[in-house]
Amino acid sequence: LMSYGIYPSPETMDKADLLPVMSFKTRIVLLKDFPKGYSIGYNRTYITDKATRIATIPIGYGDSYGVILSNQGEVLIRGKRVPVIGRVSMDMCTVDVSGIPDCQVGDEVVLMGRQGQESISANEIAGRVGSISYEILCALGKRAPRLFIHKGKADTVLPRLRRIYIPDEERSIDRIDSIIRQCFQTRARSEELGDAIYYEMFETLFGKEDRQLELREDFRYDITVAEVDAGKNGTAARSDDVLNVTTRVSYKKTLKNNAFVIGCAFDNEQLAAFFEDPRCEYRWLMSRGEHLVLERDFRVARVSIDDVDVPIISTEMTSRGYEVWCSHEDLREKLNTQVEVAIEIFTKKSRANNIFSVYVVYPTRGLDISFNYEQTGFRHVREVSFFAGKHPYPEVIREKGKYIRLRAPNHTWVFPNSGVTFVWDT
Template structure:
C-alpha cells in the first residue's frame, strides 16, 4: 500500500498488524485453549519492532515475552511493558544488575551463575523466578539433560530464586526426524524425575514454531512461537499445516531514472553491462540497509506490479534496477523489495534462497536504517522511528542524546513536529526547570500545618495581626549531599533562586507582613534524618534570602541511599492574608496534608486542590472548625504543578 506523500521516507518497513494478529489466532487454534504461548521478540521481534509487537501479542493472549539478552528486556521494560520477560539465552554476570533492577526472568544453565544471581538478590532484598534451560541434543545453551536434576535440586535450595519454568530446544523441529523424538524422550524422562523428586516446576516448554506444526504432542503447557507469528513457515513442507500471512514488507521509492546506451557499465566494477538501450532506476537502499551485497545481479523488485531485476553491484546506500520493460514508471514510484504489490509477491524465503541464507536472517537484517510503519485495518496505526530501536548502553547515555531521542519520539507520537516540541519543552521545564536541575523523586510526603493565634506580647500591638504557623514536613528520598540548606525568601525572585540550588531541601516564602523579619520570624526548630537529629551549621542572609545550612560528615555514609527526612519550622503569617498555599515542585508518590486551624480564630476554611498525575484522586476529610486532611495513596504519583490552597475568612 503506497504511503501518503507526507509519510514518505527514503525506505520504510511496513508491519501488518492485522496479519500478525491473524497468525496468533492460527497458533492458538493449533495449540488449543489449555496451552499458553510465549511471544518470542528477540532481535527487535525479528526486525518487526519489539515494542509494538510485544504490546499487540500481550493484548492477544501471550502470557510472557522471550528475548535474547538483558538489554532487549530492559528496552521493553522502559517502554512500559510489565508482563514477564524471559531471557532465553544464557545470561552473563555483567547482566545480573539489570536483570534484578528490571525484574527480568533469566534462563539458568549452571550452578555458578545461579549462586551469583542469588547473592545479588540477597543484597538487594529481591526475589526472582528463573527458567532452567536443558540441553537435550541442541549442543548449545543449557545444562546437559543427564545433569539437570542435580542442578535443579541445588538451585531449589537458594533462598531468593524460584524455579518457575524449565525448557529445551529442538535442533531440527522444521523436519520430522528421529532425532527430535530422541530429544523429546530425554526431556520427558527428566520431567518425570523432577516430579518424582517432589519439585514442582509450573511452566514447561519445548515447542518452537517448527514443533508446533510438526510435533503437536510435544507442546506441554507452553509453546514459544517465533518465525510463524511473523507469517513465515520454518520449512516449505509446513505450508499446508497452517494458514499464515507475511507480516513485514520492505519498501522504498525511485529517486533517479536514467537511459543508458548499449555497452554501458552499471555500478562498481561494471559487473553489469547493458546489452541494449536500457532504462535504469536508482533506489536509496543498499547493503547498509540490510539488503545484502550477495543479491547483486540476482535480486528482484516490484514496481507498478511488475518484477524488475536488480542489476550491477549493490552499494552501501544504493542499488540499481532495470526498468526498461516498465516504460511508465517515474521518480517517486513505490518499490517493493519484500512483500506484495498487485498480484506479485516477493517473500523472505525467496530472498533467502537467492542469498544462500535463511528467512530469519533476512527479516532481522532488512531495513536497518528504516522506520517501522505499523498498519492496522488499512491505516497507519503508529510509526516507530529508527532511533527508538537503538538501545543505548549506559556509557553512551549522555543527557543531550537522551533529550534528543525523547524529543523525536514525542514528535512522532504527536504526529506533529511543533506539537511534539511543545510537549517536550513543557515536560522538561516542569520536571527539571530552566537550569536542568537534578530530578528528585520523593515518597511518603507528609505535611502537617498548625496555625494559631499569637500569644499576647508586651510592648506590641501587632500580635493580633499575625498567626503562628508550625509545620512538620517529612518524606523519603535518595540522599545526595551531606550538607544541605533550608531557605526562606522574601519575594518570588529570591524563591526562584533557591529553587535553582540543588542543595536546598525546603523553601518558604515570607512575602506578607511589613513587620516580619526572616532571621527573627522564621525558625528551623529541628531537622532529622532517619530519626537522628542533624545539627545546624550556619545561618546567614544572602541575596536569595535567609539560609539555614545543616549537615555533618557522618551523613556521607547516607549518600545515595534512601532516607527519611523530617523538618520542623516555626514562623508567622499575616492574618489578613487569608491564604496558605502548598506547591509540589518534585514528583511525589503518596501525599498526606493536614491543615489544623482550631486555635486560629478564623472561619469558613476551605481548600482548593489541583493534582497532576495519572490517578491523583485525593481523599478529603473535613472536621468543621478544626482541620482539613488531604490524602493520596502511596501507589499514585503526583507531579509538579500540583498543590493545595487553603483560604479562610476573618
C-alpha cells in the first residue's frame, strides 16, 4: 500500500513522508439549477433548502463509489470541496456546486487525489464509510480505464475483469470467439476496425471452416530450376517453352492423419479447395499449357515421415485437380506426435511465367527458403518477401548467378499470408 504513497492507517502517518501517486477522477456531464424544496435522487433522501445548482458526474456504485457515501461524500471541483447530495446510483451521482458559480460541463472532478491545495485521501473516504483504505483501493474503478503516466507520457489501459469461475457453457467456441472479437473492438477503439482484424485473423488462421489450427517448425523449402534437356524430353520447341522444377519441402508438425493428399490444382478455385482440406500436405498450382502432360510433368518423387518412405496408394483426377494420396498403416502409431515430413516433387513450369511464389500457410517457427537457378539463363533475379510476424524481415543471402536464400531463426514465428516471390528476367 505504501508503494502507492498511501498510509496503511492514520496511526502510521508520522512514520514516513508519503506522496500518493494514485487518483480517481471523472468530469461533470450535466449542470442544472433546482428551486428550494426539490428532491434529488432515488428515495428523495435529499431536499434542497434553497435554490441549488447541481452537477451530475458519471460515477456510481457500479464503479465502487458506494451508496454509503450518499449525502456524506465529498469531491473536488476547481480546487474546492463540494458535497455529494442525494442517493448515489449505479452509474452517477450528484454534487452541490452552488459555491462554484463558474464551473462548467467538462470540468475535472476528483473523488480521490489532489486538486489545487485540497486533497481527498483513501483513508478519508474509508473513515467516512467505516472501512479501511485497503478495501477502498481494491474496490475503486473496477470498470474505469486506468491512465498510467511514465516520464510525462500517458497510456490508457482498460480494466481486466477477473472471474475465478467460468461456467462450461461460457467456454464454448462461440463464446470464446465473441470475447476475442469484443477485445479487438476495444483495443482498436473501433467496432468496424476490430471486426476487420478479427475476421481477417480468424480466416487466415482457421480458414473459412473451423479447421484445427496446425503449427509447423523448421520449415525448409528448396527450389531448383533448370533448363529442359531437349534430347531427353522431346522436341527443341518444347525445351524452349518449359523449365524443370524440383522442390524439396520439409517441416515438423503434429501428425493428425495417417492418410494424406498432395494436390496439383489448375486454377485458384481448385487451389483454395486444397487449402481448406486438413488432409492436404502440399499444394501446387500448374498452368494447363499445351505441352504439359499431367502424369509426366507433375510427379511426386518421394514422401517420407521421420525419414521412412510413405508409399503412394492412389492417384486420381477430381473436381479440385490432380490428387496423389499417400498412406501407411505404421503411421497410426505416430498419430498425435511430432514428426518430420519431407516431400520431393518433380514438375514443369512455363518459361513465359517468370515468377515463382512460396506461401506460408500455417503458423511456422523457423524458416529456410532457397531458390537455386544456376542451371538456367535467368538474369537479374530478385525476391519480394511479405512476412507477417514480430520480425517481418528475414535474413537474405544471395550469390549472384546461383541462388537466393531467406532464413528466419528457429525462435521466430512467421504467420499465414506470408511468403516470398522470386522474379527474374529471361
